[in-house]
Amino acid sequence: REPKEIPTEEIKKWLLEKTSPNTRNHRLCSIKSFYELTVKMPVKLDKIPFAKKEEKLPLPLSHEETKMLLNTCTNLKHKAILVLLFGCGMRVSDVINLRPENIDRFNDVIHIIGGKGAKDRITPLGEKILKLLELYYKTYKPKSGYMFDGQFGGQYSQRSINLFIKEVGKKAGIKKHLHSHLGRHSYASQLYSTGTDLSKIGTILGHKSEKTTRIYAKTTASIISN
Numbered sequence: 001r002e003p004k005e006i007p008t009e010e011i012k013k014w015l016l017e018k019t020s021p022n023t024r025n026h027r028l029c030s031i032k033s034f035y036e037l038t039v040k041m042p043v044k045l046d047k048i049p050f051a052k053k054e055e056k057l058p059l060p061l062s063h064e065e066t067k068m069l070l071n072t073c074t075n076l077k078h079k080a081i082l083v084l085l086f087g088c089g090m091r092v093s094d095v096i097n098l099r100p101e102n103i104d105r106f107n108d109v110i111h112i113i114g115g116k117g118a119k120d121r122i123t124p125l126g127e128k129i130l131k132l133l134e135l136y137y138k139t140y141k142p143k144s145g146y147m148f149d150g151q152f153g154g155q156y157s158q159r160s161i162n163l164f165i166k167e168v169g170k171k172a173g174i175k176k177h178l179h180s181h182l183g184r185h186s187y188a189s190q191l192y193s194t195g196t197d198l199s200k201i202g203t204i205l206g207h208k209s210e211k212t213t214r215i216y217a218k219t220t221a222s223i224i225s226n
Contacts, residue, residue, distance in 0.1 A: 003039045012048060021051035059176050060186035061086070072172035078164050080136040081148060081156070083129045084110075085183025089191075089205055090123060091116060092162075092180035096155045098147040100137060105130060112206070121206040188213070 011031065018024045028050060036042040061069065066086050073079045084090045084098070094112045102111045108130065109122045133147075142149045148156040161180050169178040176182070184205065191201050202213035 003035065004041060004044075008045065008048065011045065015048070024051045060182060060189040061174070061176065062186075063190055065172075065174055065176070066186055066190070068172045069168060069174060073168045075164070076136050076139055077148065078168065080133055081161060082165070082168075082183070083132055085161075085180055086186055087129050088123050088125065089184045089187035091184060092158050095161070095180075096146070096148065096158060099145060100142070100147055103130075103133060103147075105134075115206055119206060121203075123204055 015024050015027050018027065028045070028048060032045050035044040069086065070079060070082055073082055081095055084095050085092065088110060090098075090110070090112065094115055097114070098110070098112075102113060103125070104111060108125045108127070110125050112121050112123060115121055137147070140149070144150070144154055146155050150156045151160070158180065165178050165180060165182075169176075188201050188205060191204075192198070198210060198213050202210055205213065207213050
């Protein structure tokens with residue numbers, strides 16, 4: 001049939017064959033472009049809205065699961081990276097770009113230089129984490145200028161971090177999907193569950209909008225309700 005003869009309702013049924021909002025939107029975007037550029041009928045699908053994307057909440061580790069992960073990890077370098085992700089809420093990019101001089105031992109903070117959005121920020125550093133980082137540094141003596149050397153020099157890679165997190169999580173018996181960014185989610189969720197104000201959490205994490213931080217409030221409420 002000629003494209004202009006196909007009823008809009010028929011196109012709607014074709015879109016709804018797919019249950020995934022993302023797949024539906026890909027289809028709609030493609031067919032809108034087809035009607036606009038090829039058939040020269042830009043208004044053909046104007047009344048069909050894009051599907052709303054599913055809001056999937058992150059499934060963070062509880063305080064006990066975080067302890068299990070850290071206690072299972074026997075590699076000192078890996079444990080130092082884990083405490084920065086799960087105990088300081090740092091992004092994986094912040095961790096691999098971290099330099100020894102960014103750790104302020106006297107004020108118990110880490111200076112994150114040129115983080116996401118080229119922004120600098122400060123994150124609190126607990127005494128136990130500081131001692132672990134000092135032990136790691138004295139043991140490994142990184143030479144690349146970064147806190148964590150890669151296997152063959154230079155920076156440690158994000159891929160390597162995600163690989164060992166999955167391995168340690170499997171050994172610890174944690175069934176949740178583990179990845180480096182889950183440390184950030186877990187840290188924020190645990191802060192919120194202990195009564196830390198959302199605005200303070202947002203400042204520590206370097207969020208531009210409180211809307212982003214509110215995700216952790218929803219996540220924590222969801223965990224509690226289950």
